[in-house]
Amino acid sequence: MTVLTPERAASAAPARPGAPARDRRGRGRAGLVLAAPFAILLTATVLVPIGYALYLSLFTDRLSGLGFSGPTPAFVALGNYVDVLTDSAFHASLGNVALFVLVHIPIMLGLALLLALLVDSAVVRLKRVWSLAVFLPYAVPTVITGLIWAYLYSPGSGLTALLPFDPLGKTGILPSIVTIATWQWVGYNMIIFYTALQAVPRDVLEAARADGAGGFRTAWSVKVPMIRPTAFVALVFTVIGSLQLFTEPLVLRGFTGSVTSTWSPSLYVYEAAFIANDYGRAAAASVLLALVSALLSALVMRLSARRSR
Template sequence: MSQSRALGRSTAATSATKVRGRGGLLPVLLVAPAVVLLALFTIAPAVYAIFLSFRRMKVGRGLLGGGKPTGVFAGFTNYAATLTDSEFWASLARMLLIAAFGVPMTVILAVVFALCLDAKRARLVGFARLAIFLPYAVPGVVASLLWGFMYLPATSPIGGDVVDYFGNRGIFFSVANVVVWGVVGFNMVILYTAVRSLPKELFEAAELDGASELQIALRVKLPMITPAVAMVALFSVIGALQLFNEPTTLKPLANAISSTWVPLMRVYTDAFVNNSIYEGAATSFILITMTVAATVLVNVASRRITRRQSR
């Protein structure tokens, strides 16, 4: 009898071990395709770009004074050429100027839309949520073309014959406007989801204490979704540093946009127009470094804000 019980326990333990082994292997199998794609299409190209950034093209000498061009080690020559180029810093300044307008506006509009949709008096919430999110579902190139035709004086329904949307100053607003409406819907969904996950008892208690709908939104809901707001701000900063589609699409319509108007346009021009892929790789790695630094700064700032509010 005791032997049969011991055998049953050992069999159960063996089956439990097999189940745990399968359970531990299943997540790995599910994540493996994404990891492989990430390695092939993100990590490997990034490593190769870093390798190219330290090389340059050199034309060998042959018997007739010519030879086949070959890539040789160049050290930090490509980085020095980028960092000492005034046009690179001008393109970076233009990108930061658009980010200085676009990032706060994106976050503010997303917060306002999320809080308004969660209000008690809100009507047609489903339609409004879809209408706000819809511009995000439109590809960036298509959205830029649509806005470009609305900016043109001949076809503009928003005063294109009065406001110069493609002027040296107006172009910054034009590009930032396309960027803001292209991402505010996605950020709104994140914040709206965060607001809807809050406990309703807090709002009812605040209402019993005499708080208005606006006070509940600003003093109860908004502080509690601060981590989500910080995440949205981080996404917006990263997106601003990767600005490319909107100015590139508007370039044929606006003389104020050059082929190196923002840093990523400069990378594309160096790599695929001027056939200077090595300098383009160096510029792209500099942008990656700036993006990582900006991400760290935003994370540190958001953590400090969250700690202060928790106290």
């Protein structure tokens, strides 16, 4: 007598018509339910604000009649974009932030990578203490950081006597802002690099040492190439964050006249929206700044993909 096991019974049972289609529909509905919270948050916090900014950038407020009825929105199409692109103040703000990016990013990321390699090596002891000490400036709010450095840059402090330039002058304000941003963000990126270094296979490092590679050679030829994708990701986020430079110059603006109300593109947007009440021009400048950020990010990712190949 043949014993009918559950496996044989399942294989002998006839397939239900339409069962695979129902299973696919069930999985599709489950996927939609799981993705719904993210889709709602993305729509509410990203897509809707972007759409509203695009809408505002197409309008401007104009006085109608004798002006007794107040300003009314007027459709200007791309007029706000033309005004921003032809504004010398906006050009100057882009130039300032471009110089900031060229100086800040190599120094900050290079220092973060160097510290991460030192902490990952066998030279440094008390690694957790050093990691916490370098990371602590990131935990301080940016406004408080700016105020601390602003007082250090003031003429009454001893720091100014050690510098060959005025940190709040026209030529010294850019290095001062770079110093503030580097001091705050180097620890954050060091932790990212250090985490990536911890994922490097130990057998690869042992093979390099067996081949006679020293500590410097192992770090430069083995560790750094293996964390290159992480470095490119950090570079992308640093570029995006640098283009949005706002708090540091805003705080220093109260201590020096070298920082104007339109020193950076973000300050330009702030001045247009909350001081001049020109929301159309502010929205147009924001959209243009977002486009520049997207283009630079795409360029960095393209370079990253090319180097990976």
